[in-house]
Amino acid sequence: MTFPEPTDARIPEKPALEGLETKWGESWEVDGTYRFDRDAATADDVYSIDTPPPTASGSLHIGHVFSFTHTDLIARYQRMRGKHVFYPMGWDDNGLPTERRVQNYYGVRCDPSLPYDPDFTPPFEGGDNKSTKAADQLPISRRNFIELCERLTVEDEQQFESLFRQLGLSVDWTQSYRTIADEALFTSQLAFIRNVERGEAYQAQAPTLWDVTFRTAVAQAELEDREQPGHYHRIAFHRPDGGIVEIETSRPELIPANVALVAHPDDERYQPLFGKTVISPVFGVEVPVVAHHLAQKDKGTGIAMICTFGDVTDVVWWRELDLPNRAIIGFDGRIIAETPEWITTDAGRAAYEQLAGKTTFSAKQAVVELLRESGDLLADPKAITHPVKFFEKGDRPLEIVSTRQWYIVNGARDADLKERLLERGRQIAWHPDFMRVRYENWVGGLSGDWLISRQRFFGVPIPVWYPLDGEGNPRFDEPIVATRDLLPVDPSSAAAPGFDESQRGAPNGFIGEHDVMDTWATSSLTPQLAGGWERDPELFELVFPYSLRPQGQDIIRTWLFSTALRAELEHGVAPWGNAAISGFIVDPDRKKMSKSKGNVVTPVGLLDQHGSDAVRYWAASSRLGTDAAFDVQNPTQVKIGRRLAIKVLNAAKFILSFEGVADAPVTVPLDRSMLAALTTVVEQATRALDAYDHARALEVAETFFWTFCDDYLELVKERAYGVQSPEQASAVAALKTALSVFLRLFAPVIPFATEEAWSWSNEGSVHNATWPTVDELDARGEAGVELLELTGLALTGIRGAKTAAKASQKTPVVSAVIAGPEDAVRLLEAAAGDLRAVGRIAQLSFETAEELVVRDIVLPPAE
Numbered sequence: 094m095t096f097p098e099p100t101d102a103r104i105p106e107k108p109a110l111e112g113l114e115t116k117w118g119e120s121w122e123v124d125g126t127y128r129f130d131r132d133a134a135t136a137d138d139v140y141s142i143d144t145p146p147p148t149a150s151g152s153l154h155i156g157h158v159f160s161f162t163h164t165d166l167i168a169r170y171q172r173m174r175g176k177h178v179f180y181p182m183g184w185d186d187n188g189l190p191t192e193r194r195v196q197n198y199y200g201v202r203c204d205p206s207l208p209y210d211p212d213f214t215p216p217f218e219g220g221d222n223k224s225t226k227a228a229d230q231l232p233i234s235r236r237n238f239i240e241l242c243e244r245l246t247v248e249d250e251q252q253f254e255s256l257f258r259q260l261g262l263s264v265d266w267t268q269s270y271r272t273i274a275d276e277a278l279f280t281s282q283l284a285f286i287r288n289v290e291r292g293e294a295y296q297a298q299a300p301t302l303w304d305v306t307f308r309t310a311v312a313q314a315e316l317e318d319r320e321q322p323g324h325y326h327r328i329a330f331h332r333p334d335g336g337i338v339e340i341e342t343s344r345p346e347l348i349p350a351n352v353a354l355v356a357h358p359d360d361e362r363y364q365p366l367f368g369k370t371v372i373s374p375v376f377g378v379e380v381p382v383v384a385h386h387l388a389q390k391d392k393g394t395g396i397a398m399i400c401t402f403g404d405v406t407d408v409v410w411w412r413e414l415d416l417p418n419r420a421i422i423g424f425d426g427r428i429i430a431e432t433p434e435w436i437t438t439d440a441g442r443a444a445y446e447q448l449a450g451k452t453t454f455s456a457k458q459a460v461v462e463l464l465r466e467s468g469d470l471l472a473d474p475k476a477i478t479h480p481v482k483f484f485e486k487g488d489r490p491l492e493i494v495s496t497r498q499w500y501i502v503n504g505a506r507d508a509d510l511k512e513r514l515l516e517r518g519r520q521i522a523w524h525p526d527f528m529r530v531r532y533e534n535w536v537g538g539l540s541g542d543w544l545i546s547r548q549r550f551f552g553v554p555i556p557v558w559y560p561l562d563g564e565g566n567p568r569f570d571e572p573i574v575a576t577r578d579l580l581p582v583d584p585s586s587a588a589a590p591g592f593d594e595s596q597r598g599a600p601n602g603f604i605g606e607h608d609v610m611d612t613w614a615t616s617s618l619t620p621q622l623a624g625g626w627e628r629d630p631e632l633f634e635l636v637f638p639y640s641l642r643p644q645g646q647d648i649i650r651t652w653l654f655s656t657a658l659r660a661e662l663e664h665g666v667a668p669w670g671n672a673a674i675s676g677f678i679v680d681p682d683r684k685k686m687s688k689s690k691g692n693v694v695t696p697v698g699l700l701d702q703h704g705s706d707a708v709r710y711w712a713a714s715s716r717l718g719t720d721a722a723f724d725v726q727n728p729t730q731v732k733i734g735r736r737l738a739i740k741v742l743n744a745a746k747f748i749l750s751f752e753g754v755a756d757a758p759v760t761v762p763l764d765r766s767m768l769a770a771l772t773t774v775v776e777q778a779t780r781a782l783d784a785y786d787h788a789r790a791l792e793v794a795e796t797f798f799w800t801f802c803d804d805y806l807e808l809v810k811e812r813a814y815g816v817q818s819p820e821q822a823s824a825v826a827a828l829k830t831a832l833s834v835f836l837r838l839f840a841p842v843i844p845f846a847t848e849e850a851w852s853w854s855n856e857g858s859v860h861n862a863t864w865p866t867v868d869e870l871d872a873r874g875e876a877g878v879e880l881l882e883l884t885g886l887a888l889t890g891i892r893g894a895k896t897a898a899k900a901s902q903k904t905p906v907v908s909a910v911i912a913g914p915e916d917a918v919r920l921l922e923a924a925a926g927d928l929r930a931v932g933r934i935a936q937l938s939f940e941t942a943e944e945l946v947v948r949d950i951v952l953p954p955a956e
Contacts, residue, residue, distance in 0.1 A: 104749060104853045108742035110704045110735070113845035114259050126858050127172075127263040129179045134635055140176035141636035142168060143620050143656070143669055144264070145644050146183030146272060148190050153256055155723060156645075158696045160675035162712035164643040165262045166787045167673065169841035171640075172263070173864040179636045181268035181623040182257070186246035187552045188612030189307060189486060195242050195551075196230055203550045204232035205585075205607065213237045235550050235585070242551040246273070256697060261705050261844045263860065270622050272615045273551070278581030280622050281553040281615045284663060285545075288501055289574050293662050294545075296499045296569065300401070300408045300418075301544065303494045304484040305426030309548040310498055311484045311491060315651070321481040321490065324474035325393065328464060330354060330371040330380075338371050338382075339471060341393035343479065345464065346428070346456040347400035349376050349436060349445055352416045356396040358384035363396050374469035375460070376441040383414055402493030404482070405540070422492045428456050453492070497569060499546040499555060499608070503658055505539035510661070517657050517667040524785035525718040528646060528674040532657075535650040543655070545614045552609030556582050558589035565600045573603065617655035620668050639669040646674050646718065673785055676720040703731045706843035710734025713842045716788040737795060738846040741839060744802055745850035748832045751813045753825030755833065761812075761820055762923040764827035766880035767805045770797065771831055772870040773878060778838055779864070787841070794838040801831060804885035811930035820926075829854075834865040880920045883945065884928065887911055887921060890947030891932040900952055907953055908936040913945035 121127060142164060147157060172178045196202050199215035216231050233241075250271070257264065271277060288294035302311040326345045329337040338354065351373050356363035366382040373380060387406060388397060399410045401420045410416070423429045430449045432442050444463055448456045464470035481490045504511030514536050523529040546555060556575035559567040573589045575582050584605030588594045596602030615622075620639050625632040638660075644652060653672065660668035699708050711730040715721040759765055774797045781789035806828070813824040832850075840847040840859045851859035891909070895902055909932065911921060918939045921928070929937045 104746055108739075108746055108849070110706065110738055110742070110846060113849050114261065114700075114705050117845050117848045118258050118261070121263075121858070121860075122266075124858070126860060127178070127180065127265050129265045129268060130177055131632060131635060134177035134179075136635055138175070138177055139179055139635050139640070140168075140171040141179040141624070141639040141641070142181070143623070143639045143642045144180065144182055145652070146185040146270075146616065146619060147253060148185045148188075153253055153696060154678075155696050155699070156678045158260060158699075158708060159678050159712045159715070159721060160643065160645055161257065161262060162260065162709050163673065163675050163717060163787065164641075165260075165264075165709075166713055166841045167641060167643070167782075167785065168263050169844065169860060170782045170787075170864065172860060173837065173840065173862060175863065178263075178265075179268070179624075180264050181270065182254070182262075182264045182266065183270045183272065183619060183623060184246070184250045184253070185272050185612065185616055186242075186250065187273040187609075187615060189309070189547075189549060191242050191246055192238075192549060192551050193486075195238070195245055198245060199241050200230055201233050201238065201241065202230040203235055203238035205235045205550070207232060207234040209234045209236040215241060239551055243273070246271075256700070259700055259705055260696075261709065263844070268623065272612070272622070273553070275581050276628060277615060277622050278553050279628070280618055280626060281610060282556040282575065282580045282582065283577060283627055284618055284621065284659060285610065285614070286556065286574055286577065286580075287663060291662070293502045294499060295502075296497060296546075296572070298495060298497045300411070300420075300493050301496045301498055302405075302482065302484075302491045303424065303496070304487045304489070305424070305492055306487055306489050307484070307549075308424055310496060310544055310546060311487075315485050316482050316491070317485045318480035319483050320478050323477050323479055323481075325477055326461065326464070326474050327394075327471040329374055329469045329471055331374070332366075332371055333369075338366065338396060339394045340396055340398055342398050343477065344400065344403045344453075344457070345460045346448070346453055347398070347403050347421070348373055348460060349378075349428075349433065349448070350400040350402075350419045350421045351378065351380055351398050352401055352411065352419055353380050353399040353414065354382045354396050355385050355388045355399050355410055355414075356382070357388040357390050358386065360388070360390050360395055375444050375463045375467055376436050377438040378435055378441065383410075383416075385410055385414060401495075404493070408493065409540070418495055420493075420495045422453065422494055424494060424496075426489070426492055427452055498544050500542040501545050501614070501658075501662075503539055503543040504536060505541050511536060511539070513661055514654075514657060517661055520667045521669060522671045524671060524673045525716070528649065528672070528718055531646070531649045532654060535654055543658070545611045546608040547611050548607075549609050552612065553615050554583045554585065555606045555608050555610055556580065556584060557606040558584050558592075558603045559606070560589075561598070561600060561602050561604060563600050565598070565602075567604055572606075613651055613655050616652055617659045619656065620660065621663075637664075637668070638666050641671045641673060642669040643673040643675070646676065649674070671785065674718050676715065676718050679720050679722050681722060681724045699725075699728065699731065703728070703735050704738065704845075706738040706846050707731045707735035709844075710737060710791075710842055713787055713791050717785060734843070737798075737839075738843045740798075740802060741835070741843065741846050742850055744806070745832055745836070745853060747806070747810075748828045749854055751825045751828065752817070753813075753822050753829070755826050755829035757822040757826040758819070759823050759827050759830070761823040761827075762880055762920075763805075763808065763884060763927055764823045766878060766884075767801065767827055768830065768870050770878040770881050771801075771834055772867055775834065775838070775865045775870065776867050779866075790838075791842055794835070798835055798839075800881075800885060801835070804888055805831075805881060808884055808888060808924070808927040808931050812927060830870070834870070837862055837865050879917075880924060883913075883917050883921055884924045886945055887924075887928055887947060888931060890945070891928070891934070891950075894947050894950045895932075898950060898952060903933065905953060906932060906934040907951040908938070908949070909934050909947060909951070910938050910940055910949040911945070911947050912940040912942035914943065915941050917945055 168178050168180045200217050201215055304311050323343045325341045325343055327341050331337055367384050370379045370381050399407055401411055401418050402408055419435055421429055428448045428451050432445045436442055436445055447459050504514050518532045558573040559569055560571055561567055585607050589603040592603050620637055624636045656668050708731055711734055714730050774793050777793045778790040809824040812820055815821045836847045836851050836859055847859050918941055922939055925937055
């Protein structure tokens, strides 16, 4: 390898990190350093990355810097290994987070019944935390609301891109996409149509987990359990023979929705009741007593109410036991106003009227009082704490209501599909491998198909219309599904095929589907979105299946699983060869950082204060799948990273000041020993990065770099400064060869400092240079690594001896002795000249001893 000699003008007088992000960011953009060259690429030499599209609502946090740096390390390494890296960036800008941000930012809320106002101006911009309640938000039309969503997401995305560029992500920004853009709508709607055509997407009237605040259905993957206080109420159901059956429930307000009592089939206490009926308290409804294996003998009294619907177990019992649906909770979370037909007694109807229109909380209080009055409350309520299901973004417990929704099959009810999805998981290489279990547990535990319809506004419209009969009633079982040529389409504003707009809502006309797709139904198609599926077949053929899916561990059950599902249904393959799973960022107390906890650190200040290379170093120091603690008050690893970046610049400037070339013969044993050790470093770092262990690669490179600077550079600098000779040329060649290797080893981690130093003696970018190889160095390692290690120990001994004598390290030494084992002494004699020079020792002799030691230092007499 030939290294052009530096020009003084290319090396600054005092190297610094400040300003490098702007300098090299602009240069990379102009030069197209990270541009994907599809014309030169073949499917065999492409490394494609299914990059996580961050949610464009609000601000990025330190967790984004952490995980996206991990991805960038891989991208940069693969590029230097000769791969054509396809590294796009997407923005996940549709869905509930964007809607909530728009509501708070502009002080508005969507009311689809309102007409469009082309001159609408929002009440304010910026949000003041006073507009978080619906009552404080100005109602506007859906179209006006969507326009505000579009405006704000574009602004957020520009800020996000600016920060990612400052961080030094080697993204090809010409390959970006938005999940609400026309291309994304086309892809999402086409995939949905294909699902419908193959019978994989269907609609059904079924119990649905429902968030009463956002008035939307919630999928299984969006649930979380939260411990909540509650009470158990011991209640009497009445037997026809005059006896009672005691049950315990935390939801007495659902007694009007009771459809059965259930006990375990082996429970001898209740076996005589199976097949018989009991009467519910207060409301007087006759219900059967049934058996089911999910009933728990040791919970409460061992017999429980089945209500439609109190929890997900109620849904299972209702479905498997073929029970009636007596739902009493509306979409607003309140008890429906109309008295149900199954409550037939005057007393029962009068009791129900006391609940109508109440929230479930108020209804619970009312029912408890009614039970007290009737004598059916058998004991004072017992305080408990129990897990309650919430929408992960919600503040109120979920209810279960009956709605008509769209679903996509996911293997919950199809054993063959489930096994295929498990097999796809086994075909993916997981980093770290134990993360595979989380995927397998999720697939194995699925209890229902994937609910994809959402009652929201800013999302991908479900491309379906419904015909109306002669009386204007929709025929939901005869949906009109859009054809490919109509896509993208919004059925709420475009007429159904074969109809015109005048027939919307009219008898024998049509209505459009108002629901949109769950945001995961679009994000699950990120490989197709970025790769141009059905839009750019040549590109898709190059990049799919992708090489890598990088992501957080918390969305294995959502994003990773749903992407694997869509790829299986559409293509019959695993969507990527590798999955790289980052850990969480935790605060100094080891608590996960999240906005809800108020402990999130925003990265802009860190990047400005310490520099991007320093922050990247901190992220690179953590292995995949491992949580990393971050203390904003004392970011130790960030400071260490900055020190490393500065040292790289200063070492490069120092080495490039020596006269000589890197491809001169390396003849001196010490120089050859250093290169032999560097060969081992290259081999270990390469093996680690091939295994997606960037932290290990950084560790071995950094450890040796400091040895190189502290020991080897000090040992040979006098020789390198000396008059031209084979020994001087050997030192300079070894130093410049090592510098080239170090800059390339560190390039993925500290891209700005390495690019700056590389530019002082090379043309082109270090990030398009070849990764260092063992073959590149192997021929120069004849002396072995032992000599470098021994000289380092000897140097430490010389320094220690001077310190013990209270002498400066620059003090000349009349004579000294290095003693050690025979083999060590024989090796050290080959480096005697460098040891004499660095120690300023006039006469250096060697003796054998059991341990290596520097002794008998004689200093000149004091003047």
